Amino acid sequence: MATWKTRGLRGSTLEELLNYTIQRYEDQGLALIQKIPTPITPMKIDKEKRHITLAYFEKISSVDYVGVVQGIPVCFDAKECNARTFPLANVHEHQMEFMRKYEMQHGVAFLILYFTSEESIYYMRFSEIQRYWQRMLDGGRKSFTFAELDPTYMFSIRGNHIPFLEFIQMDLDER
Numbered sequence: 139m140a141t142w143k144t145r146g147l148r149g150s151t152l153e154e155l156l157n158y159t160i161q162r163y164e165d166q167g168l169a170l171i172q173k174i175p176t177p178i179t180p181m182k183i184d185k186e187k188r189h190i191t192l193a194y195f196e197k198i199s200s201v202d203y204v205g206v207v208q209g210i211p212v213c214f215d216a217k218e219c220n221a222r223t224f225p226l227a228n229v230h231e232h233q234m235e236f237m238r239k240y241e242m243q244h245g246v247a248f249l250i251l252y253f254t255s256e257e258s259i260y261y262m263r264f265s266e267i268q269r270y271w272q273r274m275l276d277g278g279r280k281s282f283t284f285a286e287l288d289p290t291y292m293f294s295i296r297g298n299h300i301p302f303l304e305f306i307q308m309d310l311d312e313r
Contacts, residue, residue, distance in 0.1 A: 151218070151252070151254075152218050153173075153202075155295060155299070155300050156203070158298050159300045159302070162299065163303065168207065168303060169205060169206065169207040169212075170206055171206075171212065172203065172205055174200065174201065174203065200213070200233065200236040202214065202215045203216070210310070211240070211243070211244070211245035211246070213240050213246075214247065214249060214250055215249050215250075216249070216252070217229070217250070217251050218252045219251060219254065222256070222283060222284040223281045223284070224251060224282055224284075225280065226270060226271060226280050227280065229267065229271070234267070234268070234271055238264070238268070246264075246306055246309060247264040248261060248305075249261075249262040256284060257294065258292050258294060259292070259295060259300060260291055260292050260293075261308075262287075262291065263291070266288070270282045290308070291308070
């Protein structure tokens with residue numbers, strides 16, 4: 139079993155923005171997407187702060203979000219990075235396998251990456267992450283750089299909204 143220790147608010151900004159965006163899309167009838175909780179067993183709890191400080195993962199999870207957009211099944215994971223280099227160790231093999239199988243079933247799998255140092259968000263198509271993953275498996279870099287990314291799929295946060303539906307459409311148009 140893997141152990142988890144809290145790291146404060148890492149990743150919470152992106153998750154909050156995505157959850158707000160997803161609720162907006164649902165309210166507008168554009169999408170129905172759910173956050174998939176990671177099943178954990180708490181081991182230590184700070185009763186004063188009401189926080190879990192040590193837990194064990196019950197099982198590996200798939201991705202952060204799964205749903206449907208205008209009849210198209212989608213799944214994606216959200217990652218934050220505070221550097222201009224993204225380590226592929228932040229994406230797990232079981233997640234890559236889940237997204238690969240999802241795409242084989244004619245779904246759309248992708249990552250939403252928030253480069254905090256650049257204040258930029260990137261929609262990474264599954265085919266792109268798969269390319270970097272294969273490069274790593276072939277003995278190449280175990281990361282990719284901000285400079286390697288396709289600027290077409292880069293965007294800024296618009297208020298408290300992450301307009302990822304536009305990028306799903308671009309992704310579909312390129313297939």
